[in-house]
Amino acid sequence: MSIDISITIIFISLIQSIFGTGVLLFGTPILLILGYDFKSLLIILLPISISINIMQIKDGLENIDVKFYKGLIIYCLPSVFIALYLIDFNSKELNLFVGLFLTMISLKSNIKVVGKLLVFLFRNETIYLILMGLLHGITNLGGALLSGGILIKESSKDVKRATIAICYLSMAFIQIFTLVFKFNSNTFIASFNPIYLITALAIYITSQRFLYDKISDHLFVKISDIFLFMMGFTLVGQYLLN
Template identity: 35%
Template sequence: MSELDLIILSVVLIFSVVQSILGMGLLVFGTPTLLLLGLPYSSCLAYLLPASIAISILQVRGDVKIEKNVAREFFTWSIVPLFISLAVVLSLDSNFKISLAVGVLMLATVLIKLSSRVEFLFASNVKNNFHLYLVTMGVIHGVSNLGGSVLSVISSVKYSEKTDVRRFISFCYLWFATIQLVVLFFFHYDKFTYVSLIVPVISSVAYIAIGKSMFKNIDSSKFNNIFVLFMLAYSLLLITKDTQLW
């Protein structure tokens, strides 16, 4: 096992714990971390998607089933945009500046979350244009793997309890990752390695041994502040890297 493989497994382990608590984190932070390490977007997906699916399955199994009308809206408005946008990005491959796109989207998310007024206005806009934001979420997730930034707002608009929020996020992530995996295999089946088989085990153990119990006890508002700081740091690193400032 190479040094890079060990780093990838460590990244999956750390952010699997984060995702176990908040419902997101593995893709939001795992994607930019692997991009900063120099991996192409297709390789990032090959390592992160199997791990994300494993956690989402465990979370969805442990929660009450999602409402049928919510599931219908999600499938109707988000899945096709995800499929198309991801297919376009993977066909362009290295010609698309994915690091810059991810960095800009993360920075935009941070700017929204830093101001409670802006976040409130954004949430109100989401509520009034719900289907439009479902489409937007699908496109953003296909292009950057960061649909969670929109998903977090959508889930907070629909639900107030943290258990309900995480259930909705886990449901969406499960189907997003499944579709992404199918599209990725069609375009870049060669990106899957033995590490892709190990990461679901790592993420499942992280969820069962650590994340599940932490979710019940942690103050999610404090954790969210740390979450935003990490997003700010990553966004600046990605933007400056892709603009060749370092």
């Protein structure tokens, strides 16, 4: 396992272990910046996200928002499949699209138009779930909308994290199914590295024990906005310079 992937996996696994999202939301732009193509980063990140999500669901199955999850199954998951199946993995514009989307999401608290647009989407759940699925299939960053839609709900941190985890898990399974359907299972299996899973689960167990109760949602949102803006700005800059 190369040093760049090792550091990335430790960081994003820690974030996802605490908040339910992070492996795909942060891992995608980081690996794109490091030069990995979209298909390769999906093969690296999806099993990690799934392994942590399963642990989180096991620890909080009773906390899942069932109504929201049913909507995700009906409207979001088919959209993920359609978008991921149709995209061109070799398109250079994909990095630009990811960068612009990250930049927009990071400015939601500072630009009123962006904030109002997101609030409108969250209140119209069917449209929100379909759009989230399409964006997740194209960019692997639907977690930004997923977290936003769930974090504004009046529920406990445990309910929010469990719901995010089951939704992310379901989207990841659909993504893997789509990759296998679009290419073949040998492509996925040949690139799979079990060390990634072992590292991610070790981080999960450690963070559960020492960090989960000490980090607030508010602090996470503030820090993630700054980080996502930096990642988005870097991806757009890379596209323009190339």
